[in-house]
């Protein structure tokens with residue numbers, strides 16, 4: 001009932017332009033305004049009224065932690081013109097996210113993705129058409145949404161996430177991830193954590209400066225299952241805190257496959273790994289070859305019959321030998337909608353946001369429990385950092401030697417930059433092709449770059465984490481280093 005009342009009211013508002021009551025020449029702009037008001041009528045309801053869950057956000061808004069949610073027309077204006085959201089990934093989740101955010105009132109969206117469109121994406125990545133195959137996903141998705149939703153500016157970045165630096169990531173209010181790789185999530189998580197600066201309070205405890213915290217919303221899907229997670233870097237449990245949840249992929253022991261197959265996948269793997277090498281010798285088989293797939297399927301069916309196992313189909317065979325988990329369009333839609341909802345709540349503070357993880361298991365029903373991931377106090381990404389004592393007169397070379405000797409670090413070839421919050425970061429020393437630009441820094445004393453308590457961001461190929469926070473504590477000048 002209420003929704004249709006709203007629609008009627010919207011139509012009544014629209015009448016003056018159609019009746020020609022506005023001055024000539026204003027028609028187009030006025031029509032656009034009315035269209036926009038109609039389009040965002042549902043968002044207006046959330047931003048111009050308060051509710052029992054408003055102000056229940058766990059940490060307040062990031063912009064003004066002390067400012068409560070005040071329903072106002074300005075909230076929508078803020079969404080339309082000022083709030084900036086970064087969408088990472090323009091695949092199955094990314095397409096949904098861009099559409100959802102654009103229709104939730106966000107007017108300034110950036111999207112970053114390094115992939116191009118493949119014909120196999122077209123069934124679910126609905127911003128792409130056949131003519132777009134081969135073009136960058138980010139570019140095509142941005143064009144589509146900008147064209148389709150009036151007044152929304154989507155900027156595309158066709159490159160790896162690692163090509164952008166800290167200063168670039170700092171311009172966003174929220175970063176929402178629609179990724180399929182753990183490595184990319186880990187890198188972004190470490191980047192977001194490295195942007196947080198710490199302040200020492202009266203009791204001497206180091207606390208994150210809220211104004212430097214950029215929340216992450218992480219969506220993920222796998223077949224009929226999915227998750228949504230809200231991470232406040234250095235405040236709530238981060239991706240690195242719970243990295244143990246992603247054990248390296250467990251291979252099925254070959255003896256199980258050979259001797260005691262229990263399911264269809266075991267039969268398929270037997271045909272693929274044991275029978276095929278016998279049948280074809282050293283000649284390597286192409287997993288994408290339909291003839292080979294049919295051969296494996298047929299052999300697997302024979303074996304399945306022998307062990308009274310059901311479920312060997314050609315599609316299952318393709319999935320197993322190519323190690324594919326099917327992408328389900330509806331799972332993407334559900335997870336992306338939940339992610340966009342979190343982004344909206346974080347930016348507007350109009351309702352409490354997720355604390356901090358939601359599991360969706362569509363294969364078993366619609367039950368979607370939430371629970372809180374805890375922080376790991378010794379997390380290398382979101383901890384307050386490793387405090388390293390050093391003389392201010394020591395050279396950068398000596399600092400790197402100290403980093404190599406320290407048992408907590410054991411860095412072999414560190415690259416070092418200074419993190420200074422909103423001012424961005426500057427590189428002190430970098431390995432690789434640009435090394436010569438920074439070589440002159442090596443003999444300069446540390447105090448010529450930074451002051452006591454400075455936070456350094458260190459990366460090193462010897463360490464699995466994308467970066468490590470090191471806090472310098474200057475020793476007295478006359479103390480031995």
Ligand SMILES: [Zn+2]
Pocket residue numbers: 237238239240241242375376379380381382383
């Ligand atoms: Zn952490």
